[in-house]
Amino acid sequence: MEQKEIWLKSLITESPQEGYELAIQLSRMEVKSTQPDIEVLKRLRTDYANSASGLTAASHVIALNFQTISAANGYWR
Amino acid sequence: MEQKEIWLKSLITESPQEGYELAIQLSRMEVKSTQPDIEVLKRLRTDYANSASGLTAASHVIALNFQTISAANGYWR
Amino acid sequence: MEQKEIWLKSLITESPQEGYELAIQLSRMEVKSTQPDIEVLKRLRTDYANSASGLTAASHVIALNFQTISAANGYWR
Amino acid sequence: MEQKEIWLKSLITESPQEGYELAIQLSRMEVKSTQPDIEVLKRLRTDYANSASGLTAASHVIALNFQTISAANGYWR
Amino acid sequence: MEQKEIWLKSLITESPQEGYELAIQLSRMEVKSTQPDIEVLKRLRTDYANSASGLTAASHVIALNFQTISAANGYWR
Amino acid sequence: MEQKEIWLKSLITESPQEGYELAIQLSRMEVKSTQPDIEVLKRLRTDYANSASGLTAASHVIALNFQTISAANGYWR
Numbered sequence: 373m374e375q376k377e378i379w380l381k382s383l384i385t386e387s388p389q390e391g392y393e394l395a396i397q398l399s400r401m402e403v404k405s406t407q408p409d410i411e412v413l414k415r416l417r418t419d420y421a422n423s424a425s426g427l428t429a430a431s432h433v434i435a436l437n438f439q440t441i442s443a444a445n446g447y448w449r
Numbered sequence: 450m451e452q453k454e455i456w457l458k459s460l461i462t463e464s465p466q467e468g469y470e471l472a473i474q475l476s477r478m479e480v481k482s483t484q485p486d487i488e489v490l491k492r493l494r495t496d497y498a499n500s501a502s503g504l505t506a507a508s509h510v511i512a513l514n515f516q517t518i519s520a521a522n523g524y525w526r
Numbered sequence: 527m528e529q530k531e532i533w534l535k536s537l538i539t540e541s542p543q544e545g546y547e548l549a550i551q552l553s554r555m556e557v558k559s560t561q562p563d564i565e566v567l568k569r570l571r572t573d574y575a576n577s578a579s580g581l582t583a584a585s586h587v588i589a590l591n592f593q594t595i596s597a598a599n600g601y602w603r
Numbered sequence: 604m605e606q607k608e609i610w611l612k613s614l615i616t617e618s619p620q621e622g623y624e625l626a627i628q629l630s631r632m633e634v635k636s637t638q639p640d641i642e643v644l645k646r647l648r649t650d651y652a653n654s655a656s657g658l659t660a661a662s663h664v665i666a667l668n669f670q671t672i673s674a675a676n677g678y679w680r
Numbered sequence: 681m682e683q684k685e686i687w688l689k690s691l692i693t694e695s696p697q698e699g700y701e702l703a704i705q706l707s708r709m710e711v712k713s714t715q716p717d718i719e720v721l722k723r724l725r726t727d728y729a730n731s732a733s734g735l736t737a738a739s740h741v742i743a744l745n746f747q748t749i750s751a752a753n754g755y756w757r
Numbered sequence: 758m759e760q761k762e763i764w765l766k767s768l769i770t771e772s773p774q775e776g777y778e779l780a781i782q783l784s785r786m787e788v789k790s791t792q793p794d795i796e797v798l799k800r801l802r803t804d805y806a807n808s809a810s811g812l813t814a815a816s817h818v819i820a821l822n823f824q825t826i827s828a829a830n831g832y833w834r
Contacts, residue, residue, distance in 0.1 A: 378774060379774065380772075380773045380774040380777055381772075381773065381774075382773060382833065383773055383827060383832050383833060384832075384834065387457075387458075388457045388458065388459060388460055389455060389456065389457040389458075392457055392475075392478070396482050398777075398820070398823070399816065399820070401777070402815075402816035402819040402820055402823075403812050403813070403816045405781050405816075405819065406805075406806055406812055406815045406816060406819075407806040407807070407812055412806075412807060416807070416808070416809040416812060417809075419809040420483075420809035420810070420813060421483055421484040421489075422484070422489060422493070423493070423809070424493040424494075424496040424497035424500070424503050425497070425502070425503060425506060425810070426809050426810060426813065427480050427483055427484055427493060428480070428497060428503065428506040428507055428510060429506070429810060429813040429814070429817070430479075430483045430813055431476065431479035431480045431482075431483060431510050432506070432509065432510050432513065432817065433813060433816050433817050433820050434479040434482065434483075435475070435476070435479055435510050435513045435514050435517070436513065436817065436820045436821065436824065437820050437823075437824075438475070438479075438514075438517060439513065439516065439517040439824065440820070440823060440824040440827050440828075442460060442517050442520075442521060443517075443520070443827075443828070443832065444827060444832035444833075444834070447460050447461075447520065447521035447522075448459065448460060448521075449461065449521070464534075464535075465534045465535065465536060465537055466532060466533065466534040466535075469534055469552075469555070473559055497560075498560055498561040498566075499561070499566060499570070500570070501570040501571075501573040501574035501577070501580050502574070502579070502580060502583060504557050504560055504561055504570060505557070505574060505580065505583040505584055505587060506583070507556075507560045508553065508556035508557045508559075508560060508587050509583070509586065509587050509590065511556040511559065511560075512552070512553070512556055512587050512590045512591050512594070513590065515552070515556075515591075515594060516590065516593065516594040519537060519594050519597075519598060520594075520597070524537050524538075524597065524598035524599075525536065525537060525598075526538065526598070541611075541612075542611045542612065542613060542614055543609060543610065543611040543612075546611055546629075546632070550636055574637075575637055575638040575643075576638070576643060576647070577647070578647040578648075578650040578651035578654070578657050579651070579656070579657060579660060581634050581637055581638055581647060582634070582651060582657065582660040582661055582664060583660070584633075584637045585630065585633035585634045585636075585637060585664050586660070586663065586664050586667065588633040588636065588637075589629070589630070589633055589664050589667045589668050589671070590667065592629070592633075592668075592671060593667065593670065593671040596614060596671050596674075596675060597671075597674070601614050601615075601674065601675035601676075602613065602614060602675075603615065603675070618688075618689075619688045619689065619690060619691055620686060620687065620688040620689075623688055623706075623709070627713055651714075652714055652715040652720070653715070653720060653724070654724070655724040655725075655727040655728035655731070655734050656728070656733070656734060656737060658711050658714055658715055658724060659711070659728060659734065659737040659738055659741060660737070661710075661714045662707065662710035662711045662713075662714060662741050663737070663740065663741050663744065665710040665713065665714075666706070666707070666710055666741050666744045666745050666748070667744065669706070669710075669745075669748060670744065670747065670748040673691060673748050673751075673752060674748075674751070678691050678692075678751065678752035679690065679691060679752075680692065680752070695765075695766075696765045696766065696767060696768055697763060697764065697765040697766075700765055700783075700786070704790050728791075729791055729792040729797075730792070730797060730801070731801070732801040732802075732804040732805035732808070732811050733805070733810070733811060733814060735788050735791055735792055735801060736788070736805060736811065736814040736815055736818060737814070738787075738791045739784065739787035739788045739790075739791060739818050740814070740817065740818050740821065742787040742790065742791075743783070743784070743787055743818050743821045743822050743825070744821065746783070746787075746822075746825060747821065747824065747825040750768060750825050750828075750829060751825075751828070755768050755769075755828065755829035755830075756767065756768060756829075757769065757829070
């Protein structure tokens, strides 16, 4: 975050699926904010993507972000 | 996600039970988005479906998605 | 889920306690959806019902489902 | 739950602190619903009440129930 | 809780930061309600305050309580 | 917290991304409130920033704080 890049302009998306994709992007940023080193991230990604509990924990965070984004969009009703 | 397939058109369902089924579908997609390799997923699925803590963690994610979908549907009142 | 049995007709219940019982039913279905084999479920149930962390994790899912159902019922006010 | 005892009449309480006490009662019922054997519960309680992670996990469930009860009471505003 | 001391009069606070401090107080009470023995608590506190996963789990509970208190205060808008 | 420094003036931010940055700041404060010793924090940070499960748990707390802040801001609609 040395250079201020705008990566999150809005929580509003055109469709539920785009909202879901934003939830995934948010989840990745949340990890990157804690561990900015891409090489470390790649190694750890292999760890959790091959562990049942790691995958479930990662999907939990996506589900929470999706809940936030769904509310933001009035659930695309 | 190479080819953009629309798998999430709406959070609105006809009934609570269909909402529940959508919650399960969402939970599976959240896992698949992190680990797209079907063979790995199958192996890991055996892991967590046979572990008490794995099963509970998986059901936690389903419950969270069901909360989102229930709110989206005005709780089918 | 081969034969479509309707087990979740409504989130609306007569009383908070019935809402609580529905939360427990939901929590069990969420586990069963991931592991449909009743024999495996029975064995795992013994595992987590005799482990402090397993029990707490299970009660966490019940609490989340109860939150959803309470909101659905306008908190029975 | 053989005999239907009414233990949860309402989510509405007089004050925040009574709401907090109801959250604790709910958390205990959620555990008891999964493990009804009082002797086992007593033994496990000693386990988690003497473990940092067990205590934190238990307090997480109380916090979630307190969130539900607080919303039910319009936050006692 | 032998003598009924009123420690939670209201969820309403003057400012976000006071709300945050109440969230911390609530989190501590939630632990104390499960383990009232101050000596045990002190020992366990050393455990989790020196463990990465223990600290993260504790901060998760604070974040949940802060969510409840923020909603109670209409987010101090 | 010996000297009362005001670090949380408002949950309201100009944009979603500033809200996200506030969520990260909150998450760090929640850890610091439990473990104020900066040297210990630095050491533990290395632990969880290099562990897949530690990183996911940390990002979970950020996601929860972001949900609170997003609601506070009416989702910047």
